[in-house]
Amino acid sequence: MQTEKVVDYIVNWLKDYATKANMNGFVIGVSGGIDSAVTSALCAKTGLPLLCLEMPIHQAEYQVSRALNHIDWLKTNFDSVYVTQINLTPVFDSLIAALPPVVKEESRFMSLANTRARLRMTTLYYFAAINKYLVAGTGNKVEDFGVGFYTKYGDGGVDLSPIADLLKTEVYTIAKYLGINSEIIEAAPTDGLWGDDRTDEDQIGASYPELEWAMKMDAEGKTKDDFSGREKEVFIIYKRYNQANKHKMNPIPICEIPAELLQKR
Template sequence: MQTEKVVDYIVNWLKDYATKAGVNGFVIGISGGIDSAVTSTLCAKTGLNVLCIEMPIHQAESHVTRAQEHIAQLKNRFDNVSDTRTNLTPVFEAFKAEVFFDGDQATIDMALANTRARLRMTTLYYYAGLYKLLVAGTGNKVEDFGVGFYTKYGDGGVDLSPIADLVKSEVYKIGDYLQVPESIMKAAPSDGLFGDARSDEDQIGASYPELEWAMKMDDEGKNANDFSGRELDVFKIYKRYNTTNKHKMIPIPICNIPNYLM
């Protein structure tokens, strides 16, 4: 990958899209992870307004620290960057007080995790409307089109996706080029939706390098019979997520009424 040229291409793409849309810039949720750090830096390089928002909901302290370190660095480097913090913990707790819980604990925990992501999406669009900004997505190619590791209408609810054609290893290369804080570069990727420090690998059962490999094998038409051992395990994990989350990756189904019924 020609890192510098890819960065320039994305920055120009962002600026051109925003200019044509007639908006003032971008709003981004900052999690303390590599994807939001890279995306916000790319947006900042456009010279347009960039609003970085922290939206903690019972957040792990390590995530908060990294997010604040990144925002401070970004504001020091770019005059067009501002930030705000919206504590969504009381909103989340108020929501929990008004709904009923039915089913096993794992199902409830996942429903609540997705609720966190959707509360954050609502917050981003509030500020987007307030300041005439676009919501910049932070999903990478493996998450968005491989395993579907995001919340539908949560972190998947965005206006544009600047890094969605880059796999995780490429995002890290760009992060290094953009001088993303070392604490973020070294941190284990985590969605931060469970109020603890569990990583994406803990949840998925495979690392991003492994998932990138499986995605490549799947694109080449390989199947489970081609692998054994750990490779077989990873390929099955990838295929399971890819199949289960396919509904996130395709357009919303439309019931097209036949002409003879109209």
């Protein structure tokens, strides 16, 4: 990858898109993770205003501090960056208290994890509307088009996706080129939706380099029978997520009414 040229291309794409859309700048949720760190830095490099939102919901303190340290780094290096902190924990807790109990409590956990992401999306669009900003997405290629590891209408609800054509390993390469804080680069990827220390690999069962390999093999038409051992296990994991999350990655299905049924009788 020609890292410098890729960075320049994304930055120019972002600025050109915002200018043509007659928008003032960008808003992004900064989590303390690698994807939001890289995306926010790319947005900042456009020179357009960038609002960084830090929106904890029962977040671990080290995740909050990583996010704030990154925002401080952005503000030191770019004049157009500013921050707003919104504590969404009381909002989340109030919503939980208002919801009725469920028969299967375990089915509630995933729903509430996704609810965190959707509360953040709602907050991002609140500030986007006030400032006439674009909501910048932070999903990478493996998450957005491989395993669908994001929340529909949560972190998947954005206006544009600057790094969605980059593999996770390529995001790390760009992070090092940009000078992103080492604490972010070295941290294990996590969606931060569970209020504990579980990582993306803990949830998925495979690392991002493994998933990138499986994504490539799938694109080449390989099947699980072409592999053995750990490779077979990873390929099966990838296919399971890829199939289960098609509803996120494919366009929303539309019931197309036959023309003859729409004609007046």
